[in-house]
Amino acid sequence: MLSTIRTNKLLTTMLPKIVFVLGAPGSGKGTQCQNIVKEFGFDHLSAGDLLRAERQTPGSPDGELIEQHIKEGKIVPVEITCRLIEKAMNVSKNDKFLIDGFPRNEDNLIGWNKQMSEKVQLLFVLFFECDEKTCTERCLSRGAAGSGRSDDNIESLKKRFQTYQNDTLPIINLYDEQGLVKRIDANGSPSAVFDLVKVVFNDVLSKGDN
Numbered sequence: 704m705l706s707t708i709r710t711n712k713l714l715t716t717m718l719p720k721i722v723f724v725l726g727a728p729g730s731g732k733g734t735q736c737q738n739i740v741k742e743f744g745f746d747h748l749s750a751g752d753l754l755r756a757e758r759q760t761p762g763s764p765d766g767e768l769i770e771q772h773i774k775e776g777k778i779v780p781v782e783i784t785c786r787l788i789e790k791a792m793n794v795s796k797n798d799k800f801l802i803d804g805f806p807r808n809e810d811n812l813i814g815w816n817k818q819m820s821e822k823v824q825l826l827f828v829l830f831f832e833c834d835e836k837t838c839t840e841r842c843l844s845r846g847a848a849g850s851g852r853s854d855d856n857i858e859s860l861k862k863r864f865q866t867y868q869n870d871t872l873p874i875i876n877l878y879d880e881q882g883l884v885k886r887i888d889a890n891g892s893p894s895a896v897f898d899l900v901k902v903v904f905n906d907v908l909s910k911g912d913n
């Protein structure tokens with residue numbers, strides 16, 4: 704029995720390691736993921752970026768559906784998102800990944816658990832907590848500076864926040880009940896937030912069993 708547990712543990716630790724990065728729109732997920740990539744050598748897979756790239760791919764059968772969902776702040780069906788994440792993991796030579804902005808509703812969670820959860824080792828969920836007002840101002844400034852994102856406007860942002868509150872927070876709470884969530888106060892400057900992020904990564908990675 705003990706040897707089976709040890710073997711399972713060994714097999715699990717050989718799988719690619721992932722960290723889910725969640726938080727409201729504009730909470731700084733992408734910004735901090737770039738810092739984590741540089742400092743800790745993870746690959747950054749933003750589900751939103753993967754969907755935006757797929758939307759631009761000529762001939763993609765999902766382009767129109769993705770655009771409509773993003774503009775309305777709705778969540779794209781998991782089959783599309785999960786396929787893009789798995790493909791990006793497969794082409795990477797890395798064995799540790801930040802999965803940014805996913806899973807963000809029950810459909811995402813069920814689809815991930817069915818298709819991917821046994822192929823990876825989930826280290827933890829990094830959760831950026833940030834006030835809605837601050838997040839909204841950040842996204843609007845980015846839009847005004849020419850982000851080109853079709854959802855960096857006040858109408859889309861209201862819908863994105865509704866979706867976040869109704870659909871994504873319950874998923875974060877589910878992971879929290881399993882003791883997997885590391886909370887970060889994301890209201891400060893990018894470098895102040897990264898100081899908090901570093902503490903979490905140094906702590907988890909130093910424990911050695913990952």
Ligand code: UP5
Binds near residue numbers: 727729750854
């Ligand atoms: N900024 C960042 N940190 C700052 C700080 N500490 N102080 C001051 N400014 C800061 O940051 C946003 C802006 O704020 C930037 O200009 C940055 O410089 C500045 P960013 O790091 O981009 O924040 P992030 O949390 O990544 O914000 P983002 O807008 O990307 O969050 P969303 O979760 O809304 O966007 P995402 O791309 O993940 O999803 C977009 C849409 O895609 C969703 O609404 C949905 O329609 C669809 N989607 C799915 O359907 N399924 C998925 O799985 C994922 C996405």
Ligand code: MG
Binds near residue numbers: 732749751
């Ligand atoms: Mg982002």
